Amino acid sequence: MELNAKIPSGPIEQRWTKHRFEMKLVSPANKRKYTVIVIGTGLAGASAAATMAELGYNVRVYTYNDSARRAHSIAAQGGINAAKNYQNDGDSVYRLFYDTVKGGDFRSRESNVYRLAELSVNIIDQCVAQGVPFAREYSGLLDNRSFGGAQVSRTFYARGQTGQQLLLGCYQALQKEVAGGNAKVFTRHELLDVVVVDGVARGVVLRDMVSGRIFSDAADAVVLATGGYSNVFFLSTNAKGCNVTATWRAHRRGAGFANPCFTQIHPTCIPPSGEYQSKLTLMSESLRNDGRIWVPKRAGDTRAPGDIPEDERDYYLERLYPAFGNLSPRDISSRRAKEMVDRGHGVGPLRNGVYLDFKDAIARLGREKIRERYGNLFAMYEKITGEDPYEVPMRIYPAPHYTMGGLWVDYNLQTTIPGLFAAGEANFSDHGANRLGASALMQGLADGYFILPLTIGDWLARVKPGANTTDHPAFRDAEREAKARVDALLAVGGKTSVDTFHMRLGRIMWDKCGMSRNAAGLKEALDQVRQLREEFWRDVRVLGSGDTLNQSLEKAGRVADFLEFAELMCYDALARDESCGAHYREEHTTEDGEAKRNDEKFAFVSVWEFRGVGEEPILHKEPLTFEYVPLSTRSYK
Amino acid sequence: MEFTLHVWRQSGPAAPGRFETLSVKDISEHMSFLEMLDLVNERLIAEGKEPIAFDHDCREGICGTCGLMINGVPHGPLGLTTACQLHMRHLKGAKEIWVEPWRARAFPVIKDLVVDRSALDRIIQAGGYISVRTGSAPEANSIPVKKIDADMAMDAAICIGCGACVAACPNGSAMLFTAAKVSHLGLLPQGQPERFDRVLSMVEAHDREGFGNCTNHGACQNACPKGISVDFIARLNRDLVKAALTYKPYEITAV
Numbered sequence A: 001m002e003l004n005a006k007i008p009s010g011p012i013e014q015r016w017t018k019h020r021f022e023m024k025l026v027s028p029a030n031k032r033k034y035t036v037i038v039i040g041t042g043l044a045g046a047s048a049a050a051t052m053a054e055l056g057y058n059v060r061v062y063t064y065n066d067s068a069r070r071a072h073s074i075a076a077q078g079g080i081n082a083a084k085n086y087q088n089d090g091d092s093v094y095r096l097f098y099d100t101v102k103g104g105d106f107r108s109r110e111s112n113v114y115r116l117a118e119l120s121v122n123i124i125d126q127c128v129a130q131g132v133p134f135a136r137e138y139s140g141l142l143d144n145r146s147f148g149g150a151q152v153s154r155t156f157y158a159r160g161q162t163g164q165q166l167l168l169g170c171y172q173a174l175q176k177e178v179a180g181g182n183a184k185v186f187t188r189h190e191l192l193d194v195v196v197v198d199g200v201a202r203g204v205v206l207r208d209m210v211s212g213r214i215f216s217d218a219a220d221a222v223v224l225a226t227g228g229y230s231n232v233f234f235l236s237t238n239a240k241g242c243n244v245t246a247t248w249r250a251h252r253r254g255a256g257f258a259n260p261c262f263t264q265i266h267p268t269c270i271p272p273s274g275e276y277q278s279k280l281t282l283m284s285e286s287l288r289n290d291g292r293i294w295v296p297k298r299a300g301d302t303r304a305p306g307d308i309p310e311d312e313r314d315y316y317l318e319r320l321y322p323a324f325g326n327l328s329p330r331d332i333s334s335r336r337a338k339e340m341v342d343r344g345h346g347v348g349p350l351r352n353g354v355y356l357d358f359k360d361a362i363a364r365l366g367r368e369k370i371r372e373r374y375g376n377l378f379a380m381y382e383k384i385t386g387e388d389p390y391e392v393p394m395r396i397y398p399a400p401h402y403t404m405g406g407l408w409v410d411y412n413l414q415t416t417i418p419g420l421f422a423a424g425e426a427n428f429s430d431h432g433a434n435r436l437g438a439s440a441l442m443q444g445l446a447d448g449y450f451i452l453p454l455t456i457g458d459w460l461a462r463v464k465p466g467a468n469t470t471d472h473p474a475f476r477d478a479e480r481e482a483k484a485r486v487d488a489l490l491a492v493g494g495k496t497s498v499d500t501f502h503m504r505l506g507r508i509m510w511d512k513c514g515m516s517r518n519a520a521g522l523k524e525a526l527d528q529v530r531q532l533r534e535e536f537w538r539d540v541r542v543l544g545s546g547d548t549l550n551q552s553l554e555k556a557g558r559v560a561d562f563l564e565f566a567e568l569m570c571y572d573a574l575a576r577d578e579s580c581g582a583h584y585r586e587e588h589t590t591e592d593g594e595a596k597r598n599d600e601k602f603a604f605v606s607v608w609e610f611r612g613v614g615e616e617p618i619l620h621k622e623p624l625t626f627e628y629v630p631l632s633t634r635s636y637k
Numbered sequence B: 001m002e003f004t005l006h007v008w009r010q011s012g013p014a015a016p017g018r019f020e021t022l023s024v025k026d027i028s029e030h031m032s033f034l035e036m037l038d039l040v041n042e043r044l045i046a047e048g049k050e051p052i053a054f055d056h057d058c059r060e061g062i063c064g065t066c067g068l069m070i071n072g073v074p075h076g077p078l079g080l081t082t083a084c085q086l087h088m089r090h091l092k093g094a095k096e097i098w099v100e101p102w103r104a105r106a107f108p109v110i111k112d113l114v115v116d117r118s119a120l121d122r123i124i125q126a127g128g129y130i131s132v133r134t135g136s137a138p139e140a141n142s143i144p145v146k147k148i149d150a151d152m153a154m155d156a157a158i159c160i161g162c163g164a165c166v167a168a169c170p171n172g173s174a175m176l177f178t179a180a181k182v183s184h185l186g187l188l189p190q191g192q193p194e195r196f197d198r199v200l201s202m203v204e205a206h207d208r209e210g211f212g213n214c215t216n217h218g219a220c221q222n223a224c225p226k227g228i229s230v231d232f233i234a235r236l237n238r239d240l241v242k243a244a245l246t247y248k249p250y251e252i253t254a255v
């Protein structure tokens, strides 16, 4: 597997400009002769599809959702970063670049991150022009807030619904192209495979989820914008449909998968309330601005929070990180919460949370002020738990939230399969080993609005338009395989439901490849995942038929892929014998329990090559160099 | 909790549907409504019966995918809540629970509780956007927007497109949905150039899709999980009248 990142040379500020000049162009009259398939209508997919259609390409879009307006991106609450420096607080493209490289714990590519920071300002312009109703000040100008521990206020937001408003902006732009005839959107369609002939992506195999029809579609380029794989843990903050199928299938066909073990755990989610729990709800990180996190000092203390006197409480983040306190970064806050619960200090009926207490803030600022700041979040919390956070402290616990790993892409966002591109959370992207708050939305839109439409043009200019058709026998083969798999799932006729398998997989991954990992645990996980996969294919029960809407069948296909993918995650976590960012190996910690990086041995992107299900994959390395942001150790003490 | 669940089963768009009655036991009041359905499905699967099909994705009230008539009320009894956010404790004491799909001419049933809402996408295609080419946008702060207008635009923009308004309306009208988009864009300076074209063509698309007329029942506002106000329908009507009476499409004024 050849890993040529195609990073332009020259000073970092000029690389993207230079690259844009060097890329080939497709003439306006020829654009309509080219077809691009886009899978996914989240921020990345919808913005790419709308922009490419507007440029004149023929775009066909597929999504498993029932409308392009509903992708998982819609759930993002907090906001989107941009280096506008509207607050005059010292922000700049360079500072956003610097923060992102450092926040990613030096496991991302400098050139890509710089480009991201550079494009961030264009994103805000574009979204405002589309009518995204960002929060404003009385002057009529845009408002900002600080987010995720950043020292500048560079986050743009639309109440607690930033993802929704940004997605509706892309969705509407895409619907305009549908009306104009350049784009076609097929909803309730699921990708089952990618078709590769002579090493080049030629199209995809899909299932119409309503009729059950399995068919293929060919194009001159294929984009996967299918999001992340946090649902490998079963319980996560992701939408229920989020899955790894598209990227995993591409990986099986030859696309390198990068850093699969880099998964982010968000510190402030509502803890599970029982075995039946189906997903976890994120409470915005902004709550940590005024809430104080604590647990009872004595393990096993079951008194009500109000009955525990001040001096018997442990405000552990304030104690351990006096400088950052309750605002310590995501990975650190998550890990410490887990540690408290593991040591028996957990609170709530299942002893599976820590307190986030607003008592002091309410005393200092008054109830009204708190309601103004967090009213909707408090209401949401009460709806879910039945407890009133104005009276009793909230209970929170970390949950899987975002996956930094994904398909390896070069500077053009092209995977190791020519003609196959990956955008948004689906690629291994710009976040290294840890993503900063409010930067996923930024990355998805930078990829979709500003990068892909140009880099795909460069690819298309080199290929003959319309050369790929579904007449090629490779399409028949891929369809046949996809059908055989559906039939096999229906034919097992076992006794155990798909969800049961998914929950069991989630348990293994959370315990052994979750917030903290060690070699022995990861080896056990590899065995357990293999066993579970075998059991799945022996004992899963999928009722109904393949030729109608069949939600159990859809889930079964996704879980079958997670069961293959999980092994890769464990291999990656095992091979990365260091701690960095969200990847915390218990063997590699500093004396006071922080992650200890090993730059000498591990300053590279791990890129995996598939060899077969159950076979050990091959590790390739893309070395990382840091010319602009000097390697340093993060410290939040 | 323990209750009798009457749930609509329909194997396909053309098949006749019927209520299936299930007796449901051992339900925790902390479960969400959809988790209750998950559990019922697990039990059906264990008995070798096909599970109930229902739509959902985010399970936190923002994607608009879930949509169920619960005891005759869209999204259930709580108010300002989607079905996925409704918890069983809010149905405490209920002996019978009836679950149905959205019923409206423009929303054909696909299976069980799943309906086809693509008509809403086609209303947006008719003009629910601001035409701005990627890359051609002016610097964001060069278009100041009064805070009150921006806030009001946001009040309309928070629509999640779930279709509860249509299901609640005796006429099966999607006017609240349409008005929310017309108002969101029409309240902003960026939305002015296309404002009157937009309202004319979106309302035309609305009618073409088979949604009924708005006769000011106001049931939509009560059913809306995001609390979108019927005042936006009044706003749409004002724009519609203005457009019909005074607005000349570009082709005519250019003569």
Ligand SMILES: Cc1cc2nc3c(=O)[nH]c(=O)nc-3n(C[C@H](O)[C@H](O)[C@H](O)COP(=O)(O)OP(=O)(O)OC[C@H]3O[C@@H](n4cnc5c(N)ncnc54)[C@H](O)[C@@H]3O)c2cc1C
Binding pocket: A039, A040, A041, A042, A043, A044, A045, A062, A063, A064, A065, A070, A071, A072, A073, A074, A075, A076, A077, A078, A079, A080, A162, A163, A189, A190, A191, A192, A225, A226, A227, A228, A237, A238, A239, A242, A243, A245, A246, A282, A401, A402, A423, A424, A425, A426, A437, A438, A439, A440, A441, A442, A444
């Ligand atoms: C609760 C929550 C809050 C968040 N808040 C923030 C925030 O404040 N700021 C921030 O920057 N980031 C935030 N994030 C992260 C951010 O929302 C996501 O990373 C980002 O939206 C991903 O966008 P995407 O376009 O890559 O993918 P997605 O939005 O996940 O879209 C994936 C698309 O692919 C389709 N798809 C997937 N698989 C298939 C398949 N096999 N076949 C067909 N279609 C398929 C789906 O239908 C969907 O259309 C948050 C995430 C969560 C979970």
Ligand code: FES
Binding pocket: B055, B056, B057, B058, B059, B060, B061, B062, B063, B064, B065, B066, B082, B083, B084, B085
């Ligand atoms: S599932 Fe998303 S709103 Fe209910």
